Amino acid sequence: MLQNKLGRFSRHIVNSPENSGEKVSGSRYQKLAECLDGDLMRHSNGTFIKIINRFDEDYFHGKHMMPDRNRLPIFRKKYFENADESITLDPEKFLFFDTETTGLGGSGTVAFLIGFGSLKDNGFEVRQYFLPDFPDEEAMLEAVRAEIRPDTVLVSYNGRAFDIPIISDRMIIQRVERNLEYADHIDLLHTVRRLHRRRIKKCNLGNVEQQILDFYRQDDIPGYLVPSMYFNWLASDDTYQMDLIAEHNLNDIVSLYFIMCHIAAIHEAPSEKISDPDDVLSLARIMERRREHGDVCRFLEEFDELSHSYDRFDILFLQSLSYKRNGDYEKAVVLWEEIAARAVEESFWSGIELAKFYEHKAGDFQRALEYTLKAKSVRPPRDSALTDIQKRIRRLNQKIARRESSK
Structure with missing residues (x-):
């Protein structure tokens, strides 16, 4: 009787490559990594894909050129939220981030793609962590945890209400971290609303990119389609348009850096x-x-x-x-x-x-x-x-x- 019950449930159990004995190279994971132009990162507790993109000083985001590292505006905290005049944020500590998730929140929602951006040399670097399957979540979250240090200043777009709660919950569930520590969190959604909503009306990131940065995405996928595309990959191993999900996340993170520089520059020299x-x-x-x-x-x-x-x-x-x-x-x-x-x-x-x-x-x-x-x-x-x-x-x-x- 018990054996029959286990047999009925066995088809719902998804094995990770490590448990199934499948080699990472040449596997479904490898196919996904090649589609995303990333590298497989294999650990004892799971495998994930890491994607790195760098943008040098000649890069243009819309009509805005990559800010000169030596001529950045002063990032006073009061430009972004209520704060004392004397508090200045160090751009070297900025960690811009965004997630792609399986849903709109709740304990069952998983962030299957978490991207981080930071200043690097004379440009900007984005590191993305992609979860190829649910059993590998612990390994990916440990890599994500290593990105966030006690002196980190997180920068997001609605991340305080959405992204951080999901990441924190998943870290607790996977026993990676009970208390995610960082120095500060600047949520640009509220800053943009205060400064630009009177003119541009809609403050979703896509409209802000167009109206403020003059950046128009090409072949971008709507955010509401992202979860279904990821579930399609899990069910069929079909990598079709998975690279567009990574590109969508990449553009989000790069835009955050340009928006933050834009806001600081306005406060420094409004006229x-x-x-x-x-x-x-x-x-x-x-x-x-x-x-x-x-x-x-x-x-x-x-x-x-x-x-x-x-x-x-x-x-x-x-x-x-x-x-x-x-x-x-x-x-x-x-x-x-x-x-x-x-x-x-x-x-x-x-x-x-x-x-x-x-x-x-x-x-x-x-x-x-x-x-x-x-x-x-x-x-x-x-x-x-x-x-x-x-x-x-x-x-x-x-x-x-x-x-x-x-x-």
Whole structure:
């Protein structure tokens, strides 16, 4: 009875080349390695394929040339997430990474291709680890573990929420590592959204490559097809288009390096790197959240002509608030009066700011009342704003009456 049950289940058991006595050379693994232009790495606990690609200083990614190693921008951590001004990231410690997986997450999802990129000599090197079959996962993960050191700064695109949890879970399951240690993790997805979503709308990596790097992939496979293509290999030993999976992963990693350099360069010299009003507004808001009011004022002054030519009153109003927070009310009032004279959404808020200024700073209650009434004539953006205006009108009328009675 037991023998019959084992017989029925035996056809579901996949043997690794080592267990089956199959030689690595000339095997299905060798065929896959040749398709991927990689090398078989055989260990006592399994076999995987390692693929290495190098990009020298003459390489172009879209219209962007490989950054000069000696002229890289300064990678301040605050350019990528909330961080102290003094924290600077060492590009020598960067490890760009991306995975191709059998699913969208969960304990059963396996990362069958894990790629890493780092600076090498005068260029960039990508090392990819490909899992030819599930029994070899432990060996591949041990090689992956060796890539990540305690001083490593990981760089990914949505890797904090997706890739790292999968890698960490699989390392625990395979008893490779219980606590994956690294110095930091920069997730560029959130950085790109803050800086470019206002202009490019969709921030998936493919669209970012096209809109920001001017890089268009040729014969790329959609990400949703990758798992089924890998399962097809496992079931049939068919290497058809497996090289395209590796190329897809390779392009992802190279793009991460160029995107990171692009973002750092924008922060270092914004007037030289951006020209679109939406990007100007986004970067100004990022700087404003860091409370760099003086820098915002100087930055937006460089784009004053651009803001006016496109009638970007949202940018001009943000500029006026930066003047206010920096204590430069003279320049702030000039912008508020200019915006208040127009029939735009920011006219309401500019009128309110003028009312505040003349009431609390200039002590001119009559003029404050005039700007309050003018703001009221513009449709308030929300009901609570109308309530605040009515309170302000009553208060100003009382102040005017008291001043008149004291004469």
